[in-house]
Amino acid sequence: MVHFFMQKVFIYYESSKNKKTVSQDNFLFRKMCDFIYTNYMNKLTLENIASMGNVSKSKAINIFNKYAQRSPVDFLNLYRLKVASEKLKDTEQSISEIALNTGFNQPSYFNRLFFREYNMTPSEYRKS
Template sequence: MKELEIMKDDSEIVHYDRSGVPLYIRNARLSSYPNMRALCHWHEDLEFIRVFSGKMNYYVNGKSILLNENDCLMVNVRQMHYGYASDKTDCDFACILFHPNLFTGNKSLYQDYILPILNNQNLEYLHYTPDETGFPDVLQLLDRIISLKEQSVPGYEMEVIGIMHAFWNRILQHPEIIPPASSDKDRSDLAIQKNMVSYIYQHFSEKISLTDIAAAGNICRNKCCVIFRHYLQQSPIEFLNSYRLKVSCGLLKETADSITRIALSCGFNHLSYYSKLFLQNYGCTPSEYRCLYTAPGD
């Protein structure tokens, strides 16, 4: 599982399958994530989830979607989202990230059929279930993309891009393509949430208080906690610690820095507290985690 890296606009840096081709296709298992929960993030890519077995909840801008076996989900660009297990049930799934610049270079088609969906603030996601008309077609298209990645025949990306154009045509025909409008308050709270998360991304290594996080959203501490609970199902400090731990994982794997130094650089002032949180979230100590990712002879 790759560590979360952040761009200047605080969106996620996606490590694509091939440099220069903004496409990412992976099979994953929810139990591989700490506490069976991914860290909340957003990016400029369209995201597609295909559930093979089990189930998971997917949070998109504070809305929880239950994904059962064979369900498919499309998450629009720039939406805050993450997957998690509400009852510790595991889930095998595929994740596809597709950057919009892979779509047709024809300006008229792009402006008429692609931009209106990408820029639709009310279209946060589309949930496809087996009882819907047209679902078999959607499932077949996504499974073909996954199969192409598994085979990785030279040039498979070209066929993936073609299939995604066909999938986009199905999106245009979806009955929820013009969903109910979100209220101005919902959009305002979402913007506030992004500002507070961005503040944590930028200042996680510093001493941060609840007051500091609330100030980043220009709101009181109580509303700060309410918004975090609504969108992330975590308190502000819980999310801060989750991100600090995530960053520390990368340092444990990629540097030879002492665990004490890593803890301090990630904003933890006490090694014992860092080690306790790490064990609670990852099921092992920082030292054990480092050993797992250190090849013999390194």
């Protein structure tokens, strides 16, 4: 599910880079997404994301709702979960290490979000 969502966002993102006329909101969305993609492992807040686009928190929320149908923080967490799912498949790192390395400060919160998104625990996902 996350993979499908991220794939759609990536396709949209890549196709919009080729258009000569890009709306200001689209430009800001891409700029804030680039910030998330580059800094997802750090502690990020709505304020950090909005400041990257030089917009208010409410404007950032509106832009993300328009282009991603999610809040900036939900978008960030989904991206973190996608990266974590790839690390679960491709590395031998512990689940706690993966959680911390993808920006989740509490492994229990990571486990809860992971289960909500993938309908299985991180360890079940790794085994499947």
